[in-house]
Amino acid sequence: MVVNWNGGARDNLRCLRSLKVEGLDESRIVVVDNGSEDGSREAIDAAFPDLLRIDHGANLGFGEAANAGARLALERGASAVVFINNDLWLPEGEGTLVRLARALDEERTLGMVGPRVLIGDADGGETDRVWCAGGRLDFRQNLSTLLGFNEPDGAPWNTTRDVDYVVGCALVVRRAVFEEVGFFTAEYFAYVEDVEFGLRAREAGWGVRVIGEVRAFHAPSTATGGGYGARRKWMQALNSVHFMRQYGTPTRWLKFGLYDVATLPPLLVWRTLTGDLRPALAKAKGLWDGFRGRRVTAEALRPGASRLWR
Numbered sequence: 001m002v003v004n005w006n007g008g009a010r011d012n013l014r015c016l017r018s019l020k021v022e023g024l025d026e027s028r029i030v031v032v033d034n035g036s037e038d039g040s041r042e043a044i045d046a047a048f049p050d051l052l053r054i055d056h057g058a059n060l061g062f063g064e065a066a067n068a069g070a071r072l073a074l075e076r077g078a079s080a081v082v083f084i085n086n087d088l089w090l091p092e093g094e095g096t097l098v099r100l101a102r103a104l105d106e107e108r109t110l111g112m113v114g115p116r117v118l119i120g121d122a123d124g125g126e127t128d129r130v131w132c133a134g135g136r137l138d139f140r141q142n143l144s145t146l147l148g149f150n151e152p153d154g155a156p157w158n159t160t161r162d163v164d165y166v167v168g169c170a171l172v173v174r175r176a177v178f179e180e181v182g183f184f185t186a187e188y189f190a191y192v193e194d195v196e197f198g199l200r201a202r203e204a205g206w207g208v209r210v211i212g213e214v215r216a217f218h219a220p221s222t223a224t225g226g227g228y229g230a231r232r233k234w235m236q237a238l239n240s241v242h243f244m245r246q247y248g249t250p251t252r253w254l255k256f257g258l259y260d261v262a263t264l265p266p267l268l269v270w271r272t273l274t275g276d277l278r279p280a281l282a283k284a285k286g287l288w289d290g291f292r293g294r295r296v297t298a299e300a301l302r303p304g305a306s307r308l309w310r
Contacts, residue, residue, distance in 0.1 A: 001030035001069035005059050007086040009043035011219070014124055016048055018089040022097050026050040030072050032065040034058065059298035061189035066168070070183060074175060080104055081178070085169035088218045089120070099214045100172045103160075111177040111206025112198065114166035116148070116157050120217035128153045131218045134163030134210035137195060139252040140259035143240045144195055147210075159212040165198025166208060170216045177201050189296035191232070192239035199247065230282035230309040231301055237283045241290025261287060282308045 002019075004012055012031075019029055029051040033041045035058040045053075054068050070081045082097060090096040096115060103113050116133040120126050130148035137144045144164065148157045168184075171194065181200045184193045198208050237260075244256055264284050271280040285308065303310055 001032065001066065001073060001081060002084050002086050003032050003034065003062055003065040003069065004036055004040055004044070004086050005034040005062075005065075006036045006038040007040050008038060009040045011122075012040050012044055012086045013047055014089050015084060015086045016044065016051070018092070019084065019097075020048075021092050022090055022095070024097070027052065030054065030069040032056065032069040034060055034065050059301070061186060061296070061298070062168070063184035063186040063188050063190070063193045067183040067186060070173075070178065074178065079175050081173050081175070083168055083171040083173070085218065087220060088117070088169050088216055089124070090216050091126070094215070096214050096216060097172075100211055103209070103211050104172065104174055107207065109205070109207050110174070110209055111201045111204075112166055112171060112173045113209050113211050114170045114172065115214040115216045116153075116210060116212050117167065117170055117216050117218045118153055119150070120219040122219050124219075126217050130157050132167050133157040133212060134161065134208075135165045135167055135195065135198070137164040137199065139244075139248075139255040141263070142236055142260065143192065143243060143256070157212060160209060161212065162207060162209050163198075164202070164208065165195050166210060168194035168197075169218055174206075177204075177206055180204055181206075187295060188239050188242070189235070189298075191235045191296075192243050196243055196246075230278040230306075233279045234282040234286040234289075234306075234308070235296050235301075237286025238290040238294065238296055239286075241287060242295075278308045282306075 002015060016029065026048055027050060031044055031051055032054040034056050052072060054072065056065065066083055073081045080101060100113050100115065104110055117131045118127060119129045119131045130151045130153050132146035133148040135144045135146055147163065151157065181204050184197050202208055244253060268280050271277045299305060
């Protein structure tokens, strides 16, 4: 299933075409649209008229949209749900989804799997650099680390490994996991929900694994600013505080305070000297808003809602 919010026609169509090349019938693909206004919803309708659609008419966030798509897939008898970001595509001829499904079939205690994800560009170009090979929850900067981020692709990342979480841009989840631990926590709206979902699954005894010999390509979307964007840094920081309130221990809070909060002043100085200050300020605002109990909302993300993003 694919969630779209102003993701652009090009990215969405490239993603959906790659799913069809994998052999998926349109009747097995769910697209959940969160009130897109950029023409992407209409482009999807024209190119793929037979896929399953959920149109929310408003931006309800990734978590709520992904949950709606997953519930529809499960209602139609799916034994597992595949979450694919609309800025991600699968390489042709490699049988990515079949190989991921096979990994789940071969080990009944394995709850969720994903491929190693390589960096692609906005035009569909493919690089040999890693975006992530799963994530490690270390309670430092941004709570967690994307394993292999920006490293050259190669043997260290082509290996299958257990991880703390699989990033939600390319994630396959067994039906029984939803039945036991539930769905994404929709209150996160966007960002950190995949980290929290992986933690809940592991705490329930499910295995979480990256199948390293399988790959996908990801060109981070501009819908929320992408990369080191102000919106993205605000959401990550705010949601990190809510995550810590639920799962923090004295040791975890100490690490989070030392590595994520106390490093803000030097980060602000460095960004002032070397580049755009807004993302760093947005992170500081996100932490402050999180400690004040605020939540990410569609209204807060609209253009002009903050002087830090357009």
